[in-house]
Amino acid sequence: MCRRETARWLREQGFDARHLRDEDLQRLPDEEIFAKAIAEGRVVVTHDLDFGEIGALTRGRKASVIVFRLHNPRQPQLIERLSSVLSDSTEALRQGAVVIVEDARHRIRPLPIGAKR
Incomplete structure (x- = not known):
């Protein structure tokens, strides 16, 4: 789970973001x-990383996951990478995808895994 500050930043960017803690659901x-x-x-x-695996099993249901694999997961680095990823992958996320975010790159995998777009 990402920090509440990430959800707040997403809302500031115009996304309808929620954090599980805001709904007292962090233990789901x-x-x-x-x-x-x-x-x-x-x-x-x-x-x-489990969410990437779950995303692979959606069987056609509309879902998307952004998974961070950063060496420096501090908030400024995370926001910088998230900003870059969103500008490049918004349409894929709308259609259903797993986006793996690393320090220097990100990969987009359409769902279900193996689907061509």
């Missing part, structure tokens, strides 16, 4: 978090 199992995201049409933003 991954599968339930993902189901909630699908039901609400949200993108899961996380450091938890």
